[in-house]
Amino acid sequence: MNLSQALLAAAVGLPLLMLLLCASASVRRRLPSWFAIAALPALAAAVGASQSETLTLGHSGFALSFALDTPGALLLGTAALLWVFAGIYAARYVRGREDIDGFVVCWFMALTGSVGVFLAADLIGFYLMLAVLSVGASGLVLQGDGSEARYAGALYLGVALLAEAFVLGGLVLLAQATPHGSLLIRDAAAALPGSPTRDATLLLLLVGLGMKAGMVPLHFWMPHAYRAAPVPAAAVMSGAVVKASVIALVRFLPFAFNDAWPHFGIPFAVLGMFGAFYGVAIGITQSQPKVVLAYSSVSQMGFLVAVIGMGLAAGDPATVVAAAYYAAHHLLVKGTLFLAVGVVVLTGARSLRLVLLPTAVIALGLGGLPLTGGALAKYAAKDLLSGNLASVLAAASSAATTLLMLHFVRCLGAVATTDSNARAPGPLRGAWLAMVVVSLAVPWVLYLRIPVGSLPEALAPAALWSALWPVLVGAALAIGWSRWGKTVPSVPVGDVGGLLRGLQRGGAGAARIAVCTDAFVRGWSVSCLTLLLAALLFGGLLAVAA
Structure with missing residues (x-):
């Protein structure tokens, strides 16, 4: 086993070992101190593992394969950073609590699945890690308080299982179409264009992975889950966990073969863009910061789905890296914003600005604020949305996102503690501040290291202006909404998911x-x-x- 293979083995092996150690009650109580450490091998693998190496565990009858590619390295590295600092936050969060067993087990289960889906190189391994991730994430939601957490956890798990049923059907058809009995994802993606069940396979994958990405109208699990989950759990779920659908879409779809599939790509893009605006329309009626962030995720994942759909329609291989880069930026920012919610709740008026100002900058990055990673992410995706209508909708989406993020900052300030001298504990503030720095710096580092665009072009005056004016429009809309939006009734959390409550009753x-x-x-x-x-x-x- 060489160094790259050892890094891949440690990336999956250490969190899995921690999960196995949870079987001992005495050891389990000491494991929160390993929350952050368990994600460090994944970060090392993303940085140091060679993309030409594959780790195979097992024998010819049954083997699991793990490997890295460019989108996998982008998402694994950024997810590992979030797991590290959210782990520091989580370790402080559970300190002094009596019943932490469920949280500890589910944390390591979700971490194992999250790392595994970014590294899985075969169909069986991917589905296995996806299932582990879903169970662990639903368990984290259940660690919230009250009946709402139980409902949200059951809803999350139910939608996850339904989505995975569609994904499993697609994977079975992929395996049947792959020659020589290969179960490697790269071989399955290569065989998809010539498969006799191509359309059925693609439909199953798009439906299943779209559900896991929170596509409208099957997005209603997101607001419930993110509201009910504890802050560190909501941070990793909104950031890292939901990106399992992104890595699957860019790996399973045949972007590498320049095949244009508009009959699937265009409807997928239309649904995604509809979700981008729908998430904003519902989010601005909410007052709870975590719920606003949940609808922001619905919007941002919808925009990302639209980017992938347009790339599929055009058969553009550049979609893979552009979508992964956009997803990596969203991963960092959304995790940071959820940690900010936990910090602000414990912060008084005297220190509140020190939290709100950097949080506002990070949040506006999602709208494409110039000189932020969000502006780079949107510039990387601009060629995929270069049509007249697509470019107009992309600019409108940036303005809408700016409106929603300024609404979030206003709602966030309203939940600060009434003790004006209060400050959040040091580990919580430190973890959040570290993620602020990471969210600002890492997208620039990645942009310079991957083939996603030219930095001089991204910093050209025309590019900066095209990023700035939608933000200015969104800010103007936010001023108007703060004055007149109070007359608009709040939509119930979960919106269309409220029908399930009626069916339940x-x-x-x-x-x-x-x-x-x-x-x-x-x-x-x-x-x-x-x-x-x-x-x-x-x-x-x-x-x-x-």
């Missing part, structure tokens, strides 16, 4: 009726009378027949 009512009916029928006198009536009816029928 209706189902519960029908179940109670059925139980009462069953109990009544089982009564001795009723049973005897029913049997007597049945016997008389049967005798009457015999008499008529005779």
Whole structure:
């Protein structure tokens, strides 16, 4: 085993080892101090592992393969940074709590699955890691308080299992179409264009992975899950966990073969762009910062899906790196913003500006504020949205995102503690501040190291202006919304998902009726009378027949 293979093994192996150690109750109580350390091998693998090396575990009958490619390295490295600093936050969060066993187990389970999906090089390994990730993430949601956490966790797991059923169907069809029985993802993607079940395979994958990405209308799990989950859990879920769908889309879809598939790509892009505006439209009616961020994720993931859809329609190989870079920036920013929520809740008026100002800069980066990583991310994706209508919608999306992020900052300031001298504990502030620095600096470092665009072109006056004016429009809209938006009623959290509540209540009512009916029928006198009536009816029928 060479150095690259050792790094890949440690990236998956250390969090998996921590998960196995959770079997011991005495050890499990000490493991929060390993939350941050367990993600460090993944960061080392993203930086130091060669993309030409593959780690194979098992034998010819059953083996799991792990490898890195450019999008995998981008998402693994940024996810590892978030897991490290969110882990520091989480270790302080659980300190002094009595019941931390579930949180610890689910944290390491979600971390193992998150690292695994970015490294999985075969179909079986990817689906296995995706399942581990879903169970761990749903468990983290359950660590919140009250009945809302139980509902949100069950909803998250139910949607995840439904989505994975679609994904599994697509993976089975991929495996059947891959020659020589290969289960490697690269071989399956190469075989997809010539597969006799190509359209069915692509449809299953797009539906399943779109659901996991939070595409409208099956996005309603996001607001419930992110609101109910503890702050560090919501940070890694909104940042790292949801990006499993992105890495799957760019790996399984045949971008490398210059095949244009507009009959799938255009509808996928339309749904994504609709979600980009829908998330903003609902988000600005919310007042809870975590819910606003959840709808921001619906919007941002919708925009990312639109980018992938347009790339699929054009058969553009550049989509892979551009989408991964955009997703990496969103991963860092959204994780930072959720950590900011936890810090602000414990911060008083005297220190509040020191948190809100950098948070506002980070948040506006999602709208493409010039000289932020968000501006670079949007510039990297501009060629994929270069049509007249697409470019107009992209600019409008930037303005809408700016509106939503300024609304978030306003809502965030309203949840600060009433103790004006209060300050969040040092580890929480330190973890958040480290993520602020990472969110500002890492996108620039990545932009210089990957083939996603030219820095002089991104910093040209025309490019800076094209990034600035939608932000200015969004700021103007935010001023207007702060004055007149109060008259707009708040949409219930989960919006269309509220229909499920109605179905749940209706189902519960029908179940109670059925139980009462069953109990009544089982009564001795009723049973005897029913049997007597049945016997008389049967005798009457015999008499008529005779």
